[in-house]
Amino acid sequence: MICIEVNQLTKQFGRFTAVNNVSFKVEKGEIFGFLGPNGAGKSTTIRMLCGIIRPTSGSASVGGYGIDSFPEDIKRIIGYMSQKFTLYQDLTVEENIDFYSGIHRLPSKLKTERKRWVLKMAGLMGRETTLTRNLSGGWKQRLSLGCAILHQPDILFLDEPTASVDPASRRDFWDLIYDLSDLGTTVFVTSHYMDEVERCHRIAIIYNGKIIASGSPKKLKVQYTGNSESSLEDVFISAIKREKENEK
Amino acid sequence: MKSRIVPLLKKEALHILRDPRSLYLALGLPMMLLILFGFAITFDVKNIPVGVVDLDGTVLSRDLFSRLHASQYFDIKFFKTSSADVESYLDRGEVRFIIIIPSEFSRDISAGKETGLQLLVDGSDSNSAQVALGYMAGLVQTFSAKILLEKVQRSGISIPLHLPPFQIEPRVWYNPELRSTNFIVPGLIAVLMMVIAAMMTSLTVSREWEMGTMEQLIASPVKPYEMIIGKLFPYYVLGLIQTLLVILIGQVLFGVPFRGNLFFLFLVSSLFLICGLGIGLFISTVSKSQQLSFMMSLILTLLPAFLLSGFLFPVASMPRLIRIVANLVPAKYFLTVLRGIFLKGTGLAVHWQEVGALFVFAVIIVFACTKKFKLSLE
Numbered sequence: 001m002i003c004i005e006v007n008q009l010t011k012q013f014g015r016f017t018a019v020n021n022v023s024f025k026v027e028k029g030e031i032f033g034f035l036g037p038n039g040a041g042k043s044t045t046i047r048m049l050c051g052i053i054r055p056t057s058g059s060a061s062v063g064g065y066g067i068d069s070f071p072e073d074i075k076r077i078i079g080y081m082s083q084k085f086t087l088y089q090d091l092t093v094e095e096n097i098d099f100y101s102g103i104h105r106l107p108s109k110l111k112t113e114r115k116r117w118v119l120k121m122a123g124l125m126g127r128e129t130t131l132t133r134n135l136s137g138g139w140k141q142r143l144s145l146g147c148a149i150l151h152q153p154d155i156l157f158l159d160e161p162t163a164s165v166d167p168a169s170r171r172d173f174w175d176l177i178y179d180l181s182d183l184g185t186t187v188f189v190t191s192h193y194m195d196e197v198e199r200c201h202r203i204a205i206i207y208n209g210k211i212i213a214s215g216s217p218k219k220l221k222v223q224y225t226g227n228s229e230s231s232l233e234d235v236f237i238s239a240i241k242r243e244k245e246n247e248k
Numbered sequence: 249m250k251s252r253i254v255p256l257l258k259k260e261a262l263h264i265l266r267d268p269r270s271l272y273l274a275l276g277l278p279m280m281l282l283i284l285f286g287f288a289i290t291f292d293v294k295n296i297p298v299g300v301v302d303l304d305g306t307v308l309s310r311d312l313f314s315r316l317h318a319s320q321y322f323d324i325k326f327f328k329t330s331s332a333d334v335e336s337y338l339d340r341g342e343v344r345f346i347i348i349i350p351s352e353f354s355r356d357i358s359a360g361k362e363t364g365l366q367l368l369v370d371g372s373d374s375n376s377a378q379v380a381l382g383y384m385a386g387l388v389q390t391f392s393a394k395i396l397l398e399k400v401q402r403s404g405i406s407i408p409l410h411l412p413p414f415q416i417e418p419r420v421w422y423n424p425e426l427r428s429t430n431f432i433v434p435g436l437i438a439v440l441m442m443v444i445a446a447m448m449t450s451l452t453v454s455r456e457w458e459m460g461t462m463e464q465l466i467a468s469p470v471k472p473y474e475m476i477i478g479k480l481f482p483y484y485v486l487g488l489i490q491t492l493l494v495i496l497i498g499q500v501l502f503g504v505p506f507r508g509n510l511f512f513l514f515l516v517s518s519l520f521l522i523c524g525l526g527i528g529l530f531i532s533t534v535s536k537s538q539q540l541s542f543m544m545s546l547i548l549t550l551l552p553a554f555l556l557s558g559f560l561f562p563v564a565s566m567p568r569l570i571r572i573v574a575n576l577v578p579a580k581y582f583l584t585v586l587r588g589i590f591l592k593g594t595g596l597a598v599h600w601q602e603v604g605a606l607f608v609f610a611v612i613i614v615f616a617c618t619k620k621f622k623l624s625l626e
Contacts, residue, residue, distance in 0.1 A: 050467040072469065080467040084460035088259065090266045095259070102255025103470050 003028040003155060003186045004049065009058035011044050018044040020209035021058070026188060026202075028154075031181050033200030034190040035236065041209040042190035043083060046159050049188070050080045063154055076104075079153035081144050083160045089133035093124050096132055096147060104151035118146035121176065138169030145176065149185075156180065158189040162196060174199055194232040203232075205239050213239040252470055256478025263452065264482060274448055274486045275493060278440040282494050285436050286502050289560075291428035293379040295323040299346040301331045306354035312391060316347065321383045338370050344380055345369040357395060422591040430505070433498045434586040435559040438520070439550070441491060442579045445524025446531065446549045448483045450541035453532030472621035476614065480525050487521040488514070498590075507593030516585050516599075519606040523578040524549065526613030533620040553579035581605045 004026035011019040019041040026032040034042050047053045049062055051071035059066065065073045087096045097118055101111045119125050122142035127135075135143065141161065149156060158177075162170040174196055181187055181201075191197050197217070204214035213220055213235070221228050224235045224242075264270050300316065302309050316322050325343050328334065337343045348366035356363035365388065371377045423430045456462040465475065495513075498504040528545055535541045553559065556570065557579035563571055574580055581602035588594040596603060 047463075052463055052466050072471075075467060075469045078467070080464065082460055082463050082467075084463075086460040086464040088263070088461060089459070091259065091262055095262060099255050099259045100468075102250075102258070103252045103465075103468050105250045105252060107250075 001028040002026070003030070004032075004060070004062050004188060006045075006049070006060040007058055009045065009048060009060050010056050011041075011048060011053070012056045017209050019048070019055075022206070022209070022211050023058075024204050024211060024214060026186060028186050029181060029184050030202060031177060031187045031189065031200045033197040033203035034188065034206060035192065035194070035197045035203050035232070036190075036206035037192055040206045042206060043159050045206070046080075046157050046188065046190060049074075050078060050157055051075055076151075077154045079148035079151070079156045081148040081156075081158045081161055083163065085140050085144060085164075087132050087140070087144055087147060090131065092129050092131055093119070093135070093143060094128040096143065097150065100147040101150045106151060114150050114152075118143070118150060122146050138165050138172075141165050141169065141173065142176075145173070149180065153185070155186045155188065158187065160190055160192070162191065162193065170196060194236065198232055205236060207240055207243060210243075212243040252474045253477050256470070256474060257481055260452070260478060260482040264486065270448070270452070273451075274444060274483070274490055278444050278490055278494055279497060281440055282433070282436055282497055283501065286429065286433055286498075289428075289432050289436070291375075291379075291431075293376045293383075294321055296321055296345075296376070296380045296383075297325045297343045298322045298380075299326045299328070299334060299337050299343040300324055301328045301334055301346060301348045303329065303331065303351040304349045304353040305329060308354040308357065308395075309349045312349065315387060315391060319383070319387060321380070335368070338368060341370070343370075344373075344377065345384075347384075429502050430591055431587070433502050433504045434590045435557070435583050437491070437494050437498060438557065438579045438583040438586055439553040439559055440494065441487065441517070441520065441582075442524045442527075442553045443546065443549045444490065445483070445487050445521055446528035446545040447542065448486070449479055449525045449528030450531040450535070450545045451528075451538055452483070453479060453529060454536055454538045454541040457532070457536035458538060472618050475621060476529065476617050479529060480522065480614075483525050484518070484521055487525065488517065491517045491521070504590055506590055508589030509593075509595050512595050513586075513589050515596075516582065516589075516603060516606065519603065519610050520578060520582040522610040523606060523613055526610065526617055529617045530613060530620060533617065549579075552577040556580065557583050559583060578606060578609045 002025050004024075006022060006024050009019060009022045010017065022041070022045060024032075034045065036042050044053070048055050049060060049067060051067060051074055055067070059068065061067065062074045063077045065071075065077075067074060088099070091099065094115070097115050098111075101114060106114060119128065122139060122145075124130075124135075124139060124143060127139075132140065132143065141164070145158075145161065148158075162173055165173065170193075177187055177189065178199075189197075189200065197203055200217065202214070202216050203220065204211045205220075206212070213224065215223065217232060217235075218228055220235045220239075221230050221232070224238045264274075298316070300313055302313060313327070317324055326334075326337065331348055334346050334348075338346065346368040348368070350363065350366065353363055353365075367381075367384065369377050369381065420426055453462070456465070470478075495506070499506055527549060528541075531544045531548065532541055535544050552574075555561070556563070556566075556574040556577045558574075559579070563574045563580060566574060585599045585602045588599055592598075
């Protein structure tokens with residue numbers, strides 16, 4: 001079942017084209033990795049899909065809802081974790097959780113249940129009354145994830161979720177993403193770390209606003225380097241090389 | 249279904265309580281400014297420092313001097329019998345004006361010739377110079393009338409006439425002592441409330457933009473109107489507390505009378521606060537940094553509220569074009585009503601037009617915010 005469908009999506013900021021005619025599909029329950037250097041258009045794509053900004057042209061649907069016509073419906077079924085740490089620093093762990101479950105209108109019983117689940121998942125049991133600004137990076141990031149999935153969204157958008165955390169926390173974080181995917185959540189994740197994108201079911205490489213390669217990591221390796229044992233980094237480099245040759 | 253507004257309100261309340269700066273901005277700053285400006289801004293011209301040069305040295309000139317001396321409006325800094333070097337007092341600003349009684353003063357008057365008093369006036373502060381000249385003219389007129397009367401009496405003619413033939417008998421209403429504080433303080437309250445209200449909301453929203461939490465809220469199912477109520481209401485409550493505090497200060501510290509209805513005040517203040525908070529909210533949809541928001545709310549609210557509201561300068565005597573612009577300043581209406589409530593004890597029956605104007609403003613600004621919040625997703 002197709003969960004996210006993007007057709008020739010384009011976003012221009014003035015004369016600068018951030019996302020250029022991008023099309024792809026994501027299956028339900030899949031972990032879809034969006035790989036690309038900084039400024040390639042990863043965040044812009046995610047922000048269009050989450051209804052934060054409007055596309056210049058093209059269309060997309062998320063969970064069956066068109067992003068132009070039903071942005072409010074999309075917002076109910078997605079979870080979004082932006083690149084920046086966006087919890088309220090002057091609120092405690094518990095207050096942040098309560099706020100997000102409040103704006104998603106969770107019923108009281110579910111609210112208590114989910115709060116306990118998030119605290120446990122993030123390893124923040126016993127730290128409910130700590131001000132969020134006093135948490136370390138890994139904790140903050142797991143709490144962010146927790147707040148983004150309090151309402152058990154069908155689709156989870158993660159924008160560079162591991163950009164500012166240590167390698168051990170990154171590994172834990174990806175284990176969590178796997179668990180969510182096993183439970184049927186579709187995960188759309190952007191990253192510029194090759195090693196972690198390796199763990200995605202399928203990836204798309206975006207460069208200068210265009211998708212230059214997509215498929216499962218294994219397929220891409222064979223396609224671009226002829227060797228299924230080579231690294232994604234090699235795939236990335238050779239894909240960019242081919243793209244540049246095509247441009248000429 | 250549960251409301252999303254409740255968690256939004258709760259969150260905002262926590263922000264306010266945890267951030268001493270916002271509490272200071274909302275409560276401390278207006279109190280401080282009111283006390284500061286309330287004492288500093290005054291139109292009452294009393295104890296004007298003056299100097300007297302008496303070149304005449306007669307009974308008549310002494311009589312004039314003693315009248316000046318007895319007046320509470322003048323504070324005589326020096327008395328000289330020669331005019332040498334007196335201008336330096338004006339240069340140094342030690343006196344506002346110098347009265348020079350010419351040497352032939354008494355003789356000319358006895359001879360029935362025209363004579364004059366010389367007045368050297370420091371016009372650099374034109375307003376108080378004008379007021380001082382007015383006092384002086386009044387004093388001289390009474391003095392002249394007295395001389396005339398004495399002359400007539402001495403010549404033996406008895407006329408059934410009081411000199412001057414008629415005088416004004418003023419009965420000043422609402423502010424019988426003509427204290428300018430009674431006029432300034434209600435106006436100041438309006439100006440301060442406008443500025444602080446706009447600043448509070450514009451800062452809190454632009455802080456969310458800066459922190460990135462606004463993006464998170466946009467990606468959540470929170471609707472623009474919920475967002476707006478969530479932002480307006482907590483600061484509205486804070487604004488009401490602020491209003492109450494500054495009004496108390498006006499009464500206790502400055503002795504401004506309060507003759508109106510407290511409920512009517514609450515109603516008008518509420519409308520006015522919504523205008524101010526709404527303007528702030530609107531600013532924050534344009535400006536996404538706290539610094540810019542601060543500057544914009546200062547310029548967009550302080551200047552009009554200060555200059556165009558009738559706070560210091562009456563709107564009626566402004567040029568036509570400026571008067572039209574002044575009609576777009578909510579503080580103008582609030583100020584009129586506040587002065588009415590404080591000094592005259594008037595209510596809705598008198599001020600329905602101003603209340604209507606504030607209501608229209610409040611509706612327009614909240615509507616504009618709701619529209620603009622949707623667009624600001626871009």
